[in-house]
Amino acid sequence: xxxxxxxxxxxxxxxxxxxxxxxxxxxxxxxxxxxxxxxxxxxxxxxxxxxxxxxxxxxxxxxxxxxxxxxxxxxxxxxxxxxxxxxxxxxxxxxxxxxxxxxxxxxxxxxxxxxxxxxxxxxxxxxxxxxxxxxxxxxxxxxxxxxxxxxxxxxxxxxxxxxxxxxxxxxxxxxxxxxxxxxxxxxxxxxxxxxxxxxxxxxxxxxxxxxxxxxxxxxxxxxxxxxxxxxxxxxxxxxxxxxxxxxxxxxxxxxxxxxxxxxxxxxxxxxxxxxxxxxxxxxxxxxxxxxxxxxxxxxxxxxxxxxxxxxxxxxxxxxxxxxxxxxxxxxxxxxxxxxxxxxxxxxxxxxxxxxxxxxxxxxxxxxxxxxxxxxxxxxxxxxxxxxxxxxxxxxxxxxxxxxxxxxxxxxxxxxxxxxxxxxxxxxxxxxxxxxxxxxxxxxxxxxxxxxxxxxxxxxxxxxxxxxxxxxxxxxxxxxxxxxxxxxxxxxxxxxxxxxxxxxxxxxxxxxxxxxxxxxxxxxxxxxxxxxxxxxxxxxxxxxxxxxxxxxxxxxxxxxxxxxxxxxxxxxxxxxxxxxxxxxxxxxxxxxxxxxxxxxxxxxxxxxxxxxxxxxxxxxxxxxxxx
Amino acid sequence: xxxxxxxxxxxxxxxxxxxxxxxxxxxxxxxxxxxxxxxxxxxxxxxxxxxxxxxxxxxxxxxxxxxxxxxxxxxxxxxxxxxxxxxxxxxxxxxxxxxxxxxxxxxxxxxxxxxxxxxxxxxxxxxxxxxxxxxxxxxxxxxxxxxxxxxxxxxxxxxxxxxxxxxxxxxxxxxxxxxxxxxxxxxxxxxxxxxxxxxxxxxxxxxxxxxxxxxxxxxxxxxxxxxxxxxxxxxxxxxxxxxxxxxxxxxxxxxxxxxxxxxxxxxxxxxxxxxxxxxxxx
Numbered sequence: 001x002x003x004x005x006x007x008x009x010x011x012x013x014x015x016x017x018x019x020x021x022x023x024x025x026x027x028x029x030x031x032x033x034x035x036x037x038x039x040x041x042x043x044x045x046x047x048x049x050x051x052x053x054x055x056x057x058x059x060x061x062x063x064x065x066x067x068x069x070x071x072x073x074x075x076x077x078x079x080x081x082x083x084x085x086x087x088x089x090x091x092x093x094x095x096x097x098x099x100x101x102x103x104x105x106x107x108x109x110x111x112x113x114x115x116x117x118x119x120x121x122x123x124x125x126x127x128x129x130x131x132x133x134x135x136x137x138x139x140x141x142x143x144x145x146x147x148x149x150x151x152x153x154x155x156x157x158x159x160x161x162x163x164x165x166x167x168x169x170x171x172x173x174x175x176x177x178x179x180x181x182x183x184x185x186x187x188x189x190x191x192x193x194x195x196x197x198x199x200x201x202x203x204x205x206x207x208x209x210x211x212x213x214x215x216x217x218x219x220x221x222x223x224x225x226x227x228x229x230x231x232x233x234x235x236x237x238x239x240x241x242x243x244x245x246x247x248x249x250x251x252x253x254x255x256x257x258x259x260x261x262x263x264x265x266x267x268x269x270x271x272x273x274x275x276x277x278x279x280x281x282x283x284x285x286x287x288x289x290x291x292x293x294x295x296x297x298x299x300x301x302x303x304x305x306x307x308x309x310x311x312x313x314x315x316x317x318x319x320x321x322x323x324x325x326x327x328x329x330x331x332x333x334x335x336x337x338x339x340x341x342x343x344x345x346x347x348x349x350x351x352x353x354x355x356x357x358x359x360x361x362x363x364x365x366x367x368x369x370x371x372x373x374x375x376x377x378x379x380x381x382x383x384x385x386x387x388x389x390x391x392x393x394x395x396x397x398x399x400x401x402x403x404x405x406x407x408x409x410x411x412x413x414x415x416x417x418x419x420x421x422x423x424x425x426x427x428x429x430x431x432x433x434x435x436x437x438x439x440x441x442x443x444x445x446x447x448x449x450x451x452x453x454x455x456x457x458x459x460x461x462x463x464x465x466x467x468x469x470x471x472x473x474x475x476x477x478x479x480x481x482x483x484x485x486x487x488x489x490x491x492x493x494x495x496x497x498x499x500x501x502x503x504x505x506x507x508x509x510x511x512x513x514x515x516x517x518x519x520x521x522x523x524x525x526x527x528x529x530x531x532x533x534x535x536x537x538x539x540x541x542x543x544x545x546x547x548x549x550x551x552x553x554x555x556x557x558x559x560x561x562x563x564x565x566x567x568x569x570x571x572x573x574x575x576x577x578x579x580x581x582x583x584x585x586x587x588x589x590x591x592x593x594x595x596x597x598x599x600x601x602x603x604x605x606x607x608x609x610x611x612x613x614x615x616x617x618x619x620x621x622x623x624x625x626x
Numbered sequence: 627x628x629x630x631x632x633x634x635x636x637x638x639x640x641x642x643x644x645x646x647x648x649x650x651x652x653x654x655x656x657x658x659x660x661x662x663x664x665x666x667x668x669x670x671x672x673x674x675x676x677x678x679x680x681x682x683x684x685x686x687x688x689x690x691x692x693x694x695x696x697x698x699x700x701x702x703x704x705x706x707x708x709x710x711x712x713x714x715x716x717x718x719x720x721x722x723x724x725x726x727x728x729x730x731x732x733x734x735x736x737x738x739x740x741x742x743x744x745x746x747x748x749x750x751x752x753x754x755x756x757x758x759x760x761x762x763x764x765x766x767x768x769x770x771x772x773x774x775x776x777x778x779x780x781x782x783x784x785x786x787x788x789x790x791x792x793x794x795x796x797x798x799x800x801x802x803x804x805x806x807x808x809x810x811x812x813x814x815x816x817x818x819x820x821x822x823x824x825x826x827x828x829x830x831x832x833x834x835x836x837x838x839x840x841x842x843x844x845x846x847x848x849x850x851x852x853x854x855x856x857x858x859x860x861x862x863x864x865x866x867x868x869x870x871x872x873x874x875x876x877x878x879x880x881x882x883x884x885x886x887x888x889x890x891x892x893x894x895x896x897x898x899x900x901x902x903x904x905x906x907x908x
Contacts, residue, residue: 177806192747192782194827195806200834203808407824408849469833474826 036081037105038619041112043071043091050075051116053228054093055571058103059252061086064242065307066257068571070234078615080237088252091116092571094125094225098260109622123223124262127573128158128551129531135213136220140461145209147458147484148202151508154533154551155481156182157597158574161263166214172207183479196480201469226529226552229569235607236568240600241302243273243287243309245294256572256598263574266597274300276328276579277592277601280350281335283585287594287601288326288339290369298323298341301350304603312348312355314341327369328417331583332392333377340367340381345390360388364399370427374419374440375495382417382427386446387438389425398443402429402436410474416491416536418502420517426502428489431475431482435492435504435515449520451487454509459484481508489513491579493537493545501560503545505534512537512547512558527556528565540582540589548580548593555580555593555604572598645705650718652756658722659757660702662709663766686771686795687714687761688906689787691754691780693800693856694738696720696727700856701777707868711903714767718757720750720783740779751786758791771795773906776802777856788813798902801825801852810838818905819845820898825852846901854891855898863892870896 043054056077057068071077077091082105090100091114099114119125126134132150137143153162156179167175180195180203199206213221255271256264264271275290285302297311314324324342331337337348343366345358360367368383379390386401405412411431418426423440429448439445462470462484476482487506494502494517504513510530514523527534533551540546545558553575557566570577576597582589591604607615649656664685688708692701697719705715721727721739728739740750754774762769773796776784781802788797789805794815801822804810817839821829832845848854870892 173808177808180806190747191806192779192803194803195831197827197830197834200804200806200831201837203806203834407851411826465833465837469830472826472830472833474824474830477827 036083037107038081038109038615038622039079039087039089039103039105039112040109040616040619040623041077041114042075043077043099043114043116044075045096046115046117051093051228053230053234053569054091054116055569056089056091056114057257057571058082058087058089061088063307064309065302066240066571068238068240070229070236070569072234072612073231076616078612078619080615090258092125092259093228094127094130094259095119095122098258108626109619111623119260121223122225122260123219123221124160124164125259125573126160126223126225127553128154128160128263128533129529129549130224130226130552131159131163132531132551133226134221134224136222141205142209142220143458144461144466145202145206147461148198148206149209150458150531151481151484152196152198152202152206153179154508154531155477156479157266158263158533158551158553158576159531161266161574161597163210163214164262166216167211168216169207169211172210172215173203176203176207196477197473198469198477198480198482201465229567232609233566233568235609235612237605237607238568238571239304239603239605240570240572240595241285241304241307241309241603242599243289243300243302243594243601244270244599245296255600256574256595259573264598266576271597271599273596273599274594274601275326275596276581277594278329278331278337278581279583279585279590279592279603280331280337281583281585282350283590283603284350285592285601285603286329286331286337286348286350287592288329289323290325290327293322293325295322298326298346299329299337299339299348301348302601310353312353314344314346314355314357316342325369327383328371328579330371330373330581332373332379338371338373338379340369340371340383343367345371345379345381347392358390358392358395360390360397360399364388364397370415370417370491372417372419372425372494374423374425375421376423376440378419378423378440380417380419380425380438382414382425385412385414387414387417387425387427389438389440389443400425400438400444400446403434403446403448405429405432411477413478416489418492418494418537420502421495421500422517424517426492426494426515426517428492428504430488430490430507431477431486433475433487433489435489435502435513437502437517437520447520449515449522451489451504451513451515451522453485454487454506454511456484456509476507485509487511487513490534491536493539493547493580495539503537503539503547505537505547507533507535507550510534512545514560525558525563529554529556529567532556535578536580538580538582541584542589544589546580546582546591548577550576550578550596553577555591568604570595570602572600572602574598575600575602577602645702645709645717648716648760650756650760652753655723655753657718657720657753657756658697658726659716659718659760660697660705661717662702662705662715664709664712664714683766684768685712685714685766686773686906687716687764687767689754689757689761689772689774689784690715690717691757691774691776691783691787692717692720692727693778693780693853694740695856696739697722698727698856703865703868704775704856707899708903710868713906714761714764716757716761718753720745720753720780723749723753738779747782751783751790754780754783754787755790758787758794762793769793773797775902776800778802778853785810785813785817788815788817791815796906796908798905800855800898801828803828804831804835808838810835810843813839813842815842816905817843818902819843820855820902821845821847822852822854822894823847823849828852844905846898848894848898850891850894854894867892867895867899 054071059066096116180199274287277287329339370382425438433451470483476488489504532549535550547556575595577593645662705717708715781799
């Protein structure tokens with residue numbers, strides 16, 4: 001065990017010995033702000049019942065992070081102790097008007113109750129998956145276009161951003177034409193560049209459908225909210241840190257904070273951070289800043305208590321003066337932070353801030369943007385047509401290429417990276433639904449595991465040329481998603497927890513694919529939810545699988561032993577969270593999720609019911625004592 | 627004319643008289659081009675324009691717009707090949723407003739002349755249209771039978787030419803992006819497209835093009851990759867192509883056979899050009 005981990009564990013043991021039971025249980029939840037003020041309240045529907053699963057958020061005035069909790073079955077919410085001061089406090093749920101107020105936190109406890117009023121038209125509050133669920137599908141033609149929209153319009157952005165505004169048929173055609181050449185970064189390209197052929201093929205029909213759904217006239221859409229969090233799902237504490245340009249926090253508009261304003265615009269560069277995030281062993285948040293050329297940051301560290309960001313720069317070697325862009329950022333078993341930058345592998349010791357880079361031998365090429373740690377502490381980086389493995393214990397490298405594919409098989413782009421317990425690397429060839437295993441014991445050796453076609457009844461809606469257009473494109477398109485019968489596995493996750501599986505999240509068919517890392521047996525686990533757009537999986541130290549859903553703004557927790565799912569809703573609309581990492585902090589799993597389209601990075605902590613009960617009891621005691 | 631008949635016709639032609647360099651006006655600029663003219667007897671078995679009296683010497687013409695590598699030897703050889711088939715062939719160098727076609731630096735796609743020079747789309751379209759106008763004015767050209775061929779990057783320019791030029795006889799595009807502004811239905815010329823199966827995303831676009839144009843657009847997809855006619859790989863030897871087109875008189879008009887390594891680009895190019903010649907001479 002690394003010294004840092006030993007220290008943390010020792011501190012936890014000491015706490016267990018010194019503090020009485022109640023306080024010991026409160027460690028992760030209340031230790032946040034020593035001397036802080038408990039903030040509690042109840043949420044009730046106007047002339048209606050107490051409401052469970054309501055998102056309640058508090059943001060200190062002048063601060064750069066927001067803390068959110070959820071109401072329990074009695075409608076009660078309990079924040080972790082917050083620093084005294086001025087706060088904005090608000091409560092939200094899809095289908096209700098925003099309730100917001102100012103609170104001055106002082107004294108021993110603060111109570112603020114809210115009454116929520118139902119909202120007639122809550123279309124703008126819908127998350128991407130809810131937007132899809134709300135689309136009309138009563139006729140054959142509607143079902144076809146709903147599927148085309150589902151397949152095509154949730155790749156570069158969430159579906160709620162696509163349907164935020166209303167246009168007539170001509171307007172939708174113009175938008176589809178623009179979208180046919182736009183990249184995920186949100187910038188257009190010249191009209192002689194290759195367009196997305198699916199958009200072109202279905203442009204007229206899709207524009208007509210969208211003009212009915214989100215046009216100037218009455219809409220055929222029936223806004224449908226998914227169930228709110230319940231039970232265990234309400235025990236999460238989520239802190240969302242601003243990750244925009246240095247110097248200012250985000251104003252609370254057009255960043256997904258207030259749902260009634262609709263999904264944030266990804267074309268606003270303020271919102272265009274961050275790509276990936278992780279935690280160090282002290283619980284501080286690290287995030288990467290991809291697709292946003294700047295001189296000030298390759299990765300940033302956020303002090304989780306204060307929100308203060310410290311930037312780290314790996315300079316580009318091209319003399320541009322810009323910081324190298326970074327995609328993935330991960331934490332190894334020693335608590336060190338790793339990422340690929342400018343073709344090199346970079347490492348930061350979070351306790352000292354020391355930054356080192358490691359350059360692969362020239363003949364092995366450059367380090368890619370996808371990064372993972374295997375069970376033996378080796379660092380895998382992927383991108384292009386294969387992967388590199390770096391062993392920090394002896395500074396050695398190994399190179400792996402994608403297994404050969406027939407030219408007519410389809411697009412062979414790679415994505416994601418995972419390291420299993422045995423020391424193998426795994427990545428996805430998303431267009432072909434292949435998971436590739438790189439043998440950590442035999443440099444250069446790879447095995448392709450083919451995932452069977454996804455079951456999608458909507459595939460039958462397409463025949464003749466309508467079907468051929470999907471079959472011709474060579475699998476799913478990198479930015480534009482793609483075909484009805486593909487999962488399009490994006491960023492797989494494996495160990496280093498006690499697991500013998502790699503888990504591949506299907507981006508646009510609703511399943512998590514498990515591949516046994518030794519037998520290569522493939523098993524499909526269907527999600528209990530639809531169209532969330534799962535994007536990255538990770539496995540924690542207890543073998544629990546965590547999955548981020550980029551379109552649905554939530555994180556799933558899957559226990560492979562019980563096959564039970566929990567869903568943790570993120571407090572921001574239109575997060576487009578592409579990344580997820582899990583880290584053990586103070587003996588507990590914490591989760592990070594960067595918001596690629598909403599300018600924030602989230603850190604999730606989880607309370608137990610007993611801890612929450614103790615917090616409520618303590619707050620009630622203080623209220624009575626006043 | 628069927629493929630076999632066309633090959634017989636080609637076999638009966640004589641070589642063109644060789645290319646010369648000309649300049650034609652486009653606005654205030656002068657665009658450099660290679661022009662290849664057929665010999666006296668070249669292509670005489672091809673049907674002549676019904677508007678001309680028998681024996682008239684006016685020939686069909688073809689404007690050949692290069693790919694992103696510019697007016698290189700492959701495109702010049704294509705112009706010669708069409709001259710041997712009886713066409714007046716004009717191949718402009720759309721980089722000639724600047725330094726002209728530059729040698730390829732690394733042999734990979736994306737490093738060609740047009741990419742390096744970042745030529746404005748509208749300007750290159752204007753220069754293509756001006757090339758068509760130049761051919762119309764040639765005394766030996768049948769103005770009613772001027773067609774255009776665009777390869778890759780040049781294919782998009784030929785699409786734009788077709789949109790602006792109702793008098794264009796035929797258009798042929800090789801692995802080219804189609805315009806996406808919804809205006810293809812207004813193209814009056816018939817258009818043929820040649821695509822590569824392994825150029826997945828671009829080639830799938832042919833379905834959308836056909837959906838807009840209906841029977842005015844026909845296309846073929848070959849079991850190979852992009853650039854089979856004149857790509858940066860230089861897999862196609864123009865001289866060999868010309869020889870095979872001329873002399874392979876007994877070859878059946880069937881598709882090239884795919885193999886694990888992909889189809890033979892020579893076979894693909896030969897078949898695509900046979901189809902092109904037949905189409906232009908209909």
